[in-house]
Amino acid sequence: MHLLKSPWKMAIGLIPPLLIYLIFSIIPILISIYYSFMSWDGFSEMQFIGFENYVEAFKDSTFWRSVKNNILVVLASVIGQISIGLTLALLLNQKLKGGKFFRTIGFLPVVISTVVISITWRMIYNSEDGMLNNFLEILQLDFLAQNWLGNPDTAMYAILITVIWQFIGLYFIIFLSALQTVPKEILEAAVLDGASELQKTFFVTIPAIKNVILVSIVLCISGSLKTFDLIYVMTNGGPAHSTEVMATYMYSETFSGLNYGYGSTISVLILVFSLILVMITTKIIRIRQD
Template sequence: MHLLNRNKWLIWLGISPSLIVYTLFCMIPIGISFYYSFQNWDGFSDPSFIGLDNFAALMKDQVFWSSLKNNMFVLLASVLGQIPIALLFALLLNSKLRGAKFFRTVGFLPVAISTVIISLTWNMIYNTQYGLINTLLKAVGLDHLAHNWLGDPKWAMLAVCLTIIWQYVGLYLVIFLAALQNVPAETLEAAEIDGATGFVKTVKIIIPMIWGTILVSVILCISGSLKTFDLIYVMTNGGPAHTTDVMAIYMFNKTFSSFQYGYGSAISVAIFVVSLLLISVASRLLKAKED
């Protein structure tokens, strides 16, 4: 502690570049959004203060509530899809599986690829006429199962969520692998001597020891799901009939297409508040389970 106090100015010097960038590009824009959420502004004329009118209109906006519901669907699909799949693959790759480095690289590859490239690729996979999925279904005689996956309101959201899960599983795979490699080998050997099987050892020892990492991954997953924008924007632009519209896309369209900058700022504030609430609830629930 004495060493930290003595070198406190060096610590501040080291973190100051990141802190400045974060303040300029994150904190200040959030503050500006809060300010404009109380204004009526089209981006050109002088803004006029209207109090809570934007938020009152937001509460009555059915499209906003639909986009919030879609965001919750993406969030649940991401948390229940990405986290368990990534943890399962991490456990398999951590068990000295042959070719583990190759599978780890392949698993992380979608995270490193541009989201626009991924969106365009999956658009071709889902294509009604020459897409891979419908072509395979027709090849095995299941023509009746072929769909317009991104154009059918019943399937569009599910199709988008499958793409999101596929893209980000690799991120949590790497995080879990790093956590698993820090589990003490002596603890696992002691469990094996006591007769613990692979399943019991995983459930009773390994998962509790990496629970903190799982908690952080869930929070990252919730945060990322509520900010999702580019993949859905390229794949469907919120269609058909707003069935894949999420809050970020709705905010973008209201702000930059309809030039309702004040209303768009109110939507961004709503995204911020919903994110804080969900992350806070998830943190409390998972920490309570840890205790």
Template sequence: MHLLSRSKWPAIIGLAPAFIIYMVFAIIPILISFYYSVMQWDGFTEMQFIGLANFREALSDPIFWQALKNNLIVVGASVFGQIPIALFMALLLNRKLKGGKIFRTIGFMPVVISTVIISLVWGMMYNSRMGLFNQLLENIGLGQLAQNWLGDPEWAMFSVSITIIWQFVGLYLIIFMAALQNIPREIYEASEIDGASGWNKTFHITLPMMRDAIIVAVILCISGSLRTFDLIYVMTAGGPGHSTEVLAMYMFDQTFSSTRYGYGSALSLFIFFFSLGLVYLSTRILRKKSS
């Protein structure tokens, strides 16, 4: 006990700079947002206290609900697109596939490539006249399926979601690969002695022992999806007709384009608490299913 108490202060001193930075750039801005959210302020004139009027306005704005719906589509596409694909790829690459390191590198590359570059390249691929996808459909005799992928409200959100899935699959692939490598080999050897097949080992050993990694991936997926901004902003700018606008874009437009800092703060708090609620709910569901 004496040794632990004596070594406590070096740990506190070592953590203090990171804690101070986190407080200044994360916690304090959130607290300030609480103050701004009950104010009417354009950044220049004097603030006016208006109570919960900003929140009531948001809940009565159809564009807000459209942005929320689009965000939920992104969350669904990410959780049910990125994670299953990444998990499937991780299970394949964990079988010591020839050239596995190359596949891992290729899979992770979209994560480190600039989002602006990804948006521009995929925007050209979706181009209705000269885009890769429509040209491919024409070449294989399915020209009737060609679409104005980013210009049609019915297809724009779907097209953007495909790009988001492609960009971040590699991140969860690396997380799952690390989790797979931490599973003791002795457990598999014992199951093989008992006559377990490959599918039995996957469903009764591998996936249960990856539970914590999957939960972390879901949390990252949800929080990242609700912060989606730059990719959609470059590809569609929220159009056509707000059909791809998400909450972060709506907040950005109201805060900086319309200089409504109080209303923007209220929207940021809604995103914050909505993200916490989704993360809490998904974590409870996943832990309940695994128990």
């Protein structure tokens, strides 16, 4: 009897989280798909227009610019956050003085509000009295000083540096936790075989946490595709849409442009691109594992 009741208890226990997921994830997605086939300003009556919003999106140069910027964010995040986080984890996995202090400092940006981080970095990039331009002047490199967030040629790169910095600590902690699970016997055997520190790192330690690294890459990609608040506070997608990503463009079209149908279309395309990118990454990971 106990065995028969157990599955029912598990099923009943799953109902609340499933309802929450349904209400806050699945239903909004279905509503967005429905709106994407409509022309609606949020006030007047909806008009069914079929795939016109999708056709407009594929012809929209600003939309494709936002896609390009999103890809840049993904690449910068994977290359920057994963590689720097792994390097820091390898360094602090050694018995160093003040290790706990550096771990705390490394993880601090992750727990700070994104709005606070955005305002802080906007002040650093300030063209008049920002820390970056002042530092360049101290180094006698004042000819490099400029309006970093106001220049379309440099604004996106300034954003990417902030994005990388913000989440290094997350992957640093993940990798550090994984490194501490590597069996000491394997490392000791490598030392007995005459392996140097570099050889031990690249041929023993990193392969031992390969699965954690691959999962972190998937998390990094999925998180990067949802980038919104940091860019919205720092530049609001400007100047001249140079820092626009899909999420900020969707927001501006929906709530500033009062074009709910087109905004919903962009949100659906964000979902599609995210699924495609994550599926491709997962496929590559499976091939590598085989």
